[in-house]
Amino acid sequence: MASTGTGEDGPEVPDDDGASAAAAFREFMASSGASDAAASLADPNSAWLSSEDLADVRRRLPILYVEAVPVRLDGMGVVTQVGILLRANERGAITRTLVSGRVMFGETLRDALFRHLEKDLGPMAFPQLPPSPVPFSVAEYFPIPGLSAYLDERQHAVSLAYVVPVTGTCDPRQDALELTWMSPAEASSPAVHAEMEGGRGTLLRAALASVGVLG
Amino acid sequence: MASTGTGEDGPEVPDDDGASAAAAFREFMASSGASDAAASLADPNSAWLSSEDLADVRRRLPILYVEAVPVRLDGMGVVTQVGILLRANERGAITRTLVSGRVMFGETLRDALFRHLEKDLGPMAFPQLPPSPVPFSVAEYFPIPGLSAYLDERQHAVSLAYVVPVTGTCDPRQDALELTWMSPAEASSPAVHAEMEGGRGTLLRAALASVGVLG
Amino acid sequence: MASTGTGEDGPEVPDDDGASAAAAFREFMASSGASDAAASLADPNSAWLSSEDLADVRRRLPILYVEAVPVRLDGMGVVTQVGILLRANERGAITRTLVSGRVMFGETLRDALFRHLEKDLGPMAFPQLPPSPVPFSVAEYFPIPGLSAYLDERQHAVSLAYVVPVTGTCDPRQDALELTWMSPAEASSPAVHAEMEGGRGTLLRAALASVGVLG
Amino acid sequence: MASTGTGEDGPEVPDDDGASAAAAFREFMASSGASDAAASLADPNSAWLSSEDLADVRRRLPILYVEAVPVRLDGMGVVTQVGILLRANERGAITRTLVSGRVMFGETLRDALFRHLEKDLGPMAFPQLPPSPVPFSVAEYFPIPGLSAYLDERQHAVSLAYVVPVTGTCDPRQDALELTWMSPAEASSPAVHAEMEGGRGTLLRAALASVGVLG
Incomplete structure (x- = not known):
């Protein structure tokens, strides 16, 4: 069966020239720590997925x-x-x-x-x-x-x-x-x-x- | 801050009266085993998230x-x-x-x-x-x-x-x-x-x- | 060139089974006579077009x-x-x-x-x-x-x-x-x-x- | 009752700076004379409405x-x-x-x-x-x-x-x-x-x- 992929497949590395809203979002989260769920975003790494994690989540959501x-x-x-x-x-x-x-x-x-x-x-x-x-x-x-x-x-x-x-x-x-x-x-x-x-x-x-x- | 939740919060248990397409989907996957990614769906449990997994994925996607x-x-x-x-x-x-x-x-x-x-x-x-x-x-x-x-x-x-x-x-x-x-x-x-x-x-x-x- | 007509072509005779809103509309107009433009609607005939009038207006609007x-x-x-x-x-x-x-x-x-x-x-x-x-x-x-x-x-x-x-x-x-x-x-x-x-x-x-x- | 008009009310005089498609359309009609209905458009005046005609048609369409x-x-x-x-x-x-x-x-x-x-x-x-x-x-x-x-x-x-x-x-x-x-x-x-x-x-x-x- 031919591959029919929808684009990027490697580990998630945000582009330099994009994702600025997401970056601002993480910064805000880091400084506010409002809710429990949001607090974990203080760690920027937590918001991006490794290749393994992405493969895993793709089987579940x-x-x-x-x-x-x-x-x-x-x-x-x-x-x-x-x-x-x-x-x-x-x-x-x-x-x-x-x-x-x-x-x-x-x-x-x-x-x-x-x-x-x-x-x-x-x-x-x-x-x-x-x-x-x-x-x-x-x-x-x-x-x-x-x-x-x-x-x-x-x-x-x-x-x-x-x-x-x-x-x-x-x-x-x-x-x-x-x-x-x-x-x-x-x-x-x-x-x-x-x-x-x-x-x-x-x-x-x-x-x-x-x-x-x-x- | 008031809670503003969008509905269900517990572990994911598909309703008896719903999710029939998803069930058929998992069945098909189990019998076909077409691709690697899809094959894991053979295990119905893998497609549903525990409370912990859902909480985790909510911080990442x-x-x-x-x-x-x-x-x-x-x-x-x-x-x-x-x-x-x-x-x-x-x-x-x-x-x-x-x-x-x-x-x-x-x-x-x-x-x-x-x-x-x-x-x-x-x-x-x-x-x-x-x-x-x-x-x-x-x-x-x-x-x-x-x-x-x-x-x-x-x-x-x-x-x-x-x-x-x-x-x-x-x-x-x-x-x-x-x-x-x-x-x-x-x-x-x-x-x-x-x-x-x-x-x-x-x-x-x-x-x-x-x-x-x-x- | 083949004809490409969009439906009815004869003089306009409202169907028995339709146009009830338009009929109610004309009735209301007849009893209210609110504005000059609307007043003419008191005459039900004025709102419907003869074949000639319809042909004429089709060249202008x-x-x-x-x-x-x-x-x-x-x-x-x-x-x-x-x-x-x-x-x-x-x-x-x-x-x-x-x-x-x-x-x-x-x-x-x-x-x-x-x-x-x-x-x-x-x-x-x-x-x-x-x-x-x-x-x-x-x-x-x-x-x-x-x-x-x-x-x-x-x-x-x-x-x-x-x-x-x-x-x-x-x-x-x-x-x-x-x-x-x-x-x-x-x-x-x-x-x-x-x-x-x-x-x-x-x-x-x-x-x-x-x-x-x-x- | 306050007037609630939707714009222009006088006789129709196409703007110099607009209606070019309509002008081209009339020109084409004049030169082709394809169908009966279209042929009347050869006369540019016929496509535009006088104040009286516009008032009349507004009571009918x-x-x-x-x-x-x-x-x-x-x-x-x-x-x-x-x-x-x-x-x-x-x-x-x-x-x-x-x-x-x-x-x-x-x-x-x-x-x-x-x-x-x-x-x-x-x-x-x-x-x-x-x-x-x-x-x-x-x-x-x-x-x-x-x-x-x-x-x-x-x-x-x-x-x-x-x-x-x-x-x-x-x-x-x-x-x-x-x-x-x-x-x-x-x-x-x-x-x-x-x-x-x-x-x-x-x-x-x-x-x-x-x-x-x-x-």
Whole structure:
């Protein structure tokens, strides 16, 4: 069975350029020590998971993700281009995917969204996070097929998905090989649908439908 | 500081009357043993958390919740009544709250929503789950105030919230003392807003606005 | 060019079984005579348009429509079937379409939606109008192609589209020949997409995406 | 009874700086003459309504409007300020209102939204039209109270309402006296709610709820 991973897999090391809300959160917790549960956050290490701990918790809890479909808009707000990532998965196969990643402890959805957009598109993408926190779709990934349209071998993940206009220059980093800009018609095609990993062809179509450009 | 808990707190014992999807999920995993991560699910105990484990994981990960605002509709689909729970919290204070609870490993959002509606409203409430899986709002609960409108001393919880019409008889169980049916105007009032625990007055207003009856 | 009409075309004669809100509205206007503009409504005839007047106004104003995609739900709210109308258009060709019709003066969107559902599906369909008045999509029909995905030779129409669960027996009336129930997968197919009149294949896909069942 | 008008009332003269899509539309119609209904558009005058014609049609058809709540966002997409118009109505009273206006024949919703934003906020406001054409709410205005939360003495109007971030400088024109920027908390207050004309306090609250900042 092909791997259908949703992004980062190693031990959790917060990026320098992200997670600032989570950092502020831990600082506040350290100084306040308000409640018992919160007090443990005084130790910054406790909030991040080792590889082993993450593997363990993935067998016991649904993991919260955010996903983003980067788009270009014309002057009237119409989506003219859709950004799809090309990525080599763990077995070396090339698949298409979306911007995606985990929400960390103490991190707001917006901060997580921004952090993963920066991680996957580079620091000059200038994403315009939407004013509404309501996702266009919620994708439920299960490690076995048939429970939903989405599959992730590693875990049960629930992903809040957003369409995010970007106005700058995208320069994919980390494990993303390339960002491909497509017309909405091309992104609506069966060919692209079939190449998306983990069932994200369905999520991509829902994104296109939500902004009125599904072919 | 008053407790602002989001529901169940003891060790996780799946209800007889719920979690059937999760049970089927574990069974399937046991018989297939497909991937390493999934294989551990063969042991049903591994998927549920002890009190200690739950407390531990709550300091390390955002926990996924669903919440529901039960409503009565007239024949044209207009919301005529809104159901609010009265509950005694751990310190004996009476607060108002919504139907709410955790999504378990291997459980779909719909199954979790149905299970918590049954737990809080009884087996004869006959909730009509909405065809769309997109929530009207996403509430982010943090253990410290100021990061969002929502507060939960015990954890960082992210809650997908739905308006759910119920057509049967509600008979609150467990720790809920009573279900109060209110008109949308009464539910919109500052008095009710102030009595809702954990900032759910804001969530209730968003629910009313989403169905066009916020006063 | 094939006709792509959005439903009724003759002089406006309110149905016996509908438009009750509009009727009440005219009655109220007749007895109150509050403002000048409203006073003219005292004459019930003034609120309805002759064929000539309707043709005239269609060249001068966008006309407001509602559309509905009837669906069957399972016990968990998941869409299991989608209802598509088969209709002979003015030139005798058979096309597929959705429940659709004009909003009349003084009529609420809910009343219009209910009236057209009853007109197209019969009085025993028992549609469950959604609690939220926000459509899943807004379709803009223009008499010339290229301005949007939707085409209506007769007029500029703006249509608010809803997914509506029906629980009863559907018995299409008037010019609808038949209601076909399809699985979401079948309704997602290119074949059905191509058979829908006026571009409604796109609207149907947006409907399926909005309830999480687009293939 | 106080006037509760939704904007422009004189004869329809398309602005120099707007309605370009409608103009292109009329031009196309003139040169193609495709269908009978469309052919009449060859005469540009036929598409616009005189004062008398507009008054007449307002007694016979619901009129389609768009409305906008201008907002300022911070770098993470959170709404930090909400723009409310101060306007003198026909009787000289000062009321608060939203950006609002009619959709013209042949005009897309986006073009109408952009035209009215420019009309009410000036040419340097730089509104960022949302990628999704789905409104956060649909407001139904009737000339008599009680049918909905919204009132417009002159007509039955159905208004599609959007939250629109603006990034430039706002310089209200025409009959708007002033644009007031408020915090979301201030905009949520009962005082502002009571000052909004035609029931738009309810629409404003729905806007704030849709972007997660209703107090």
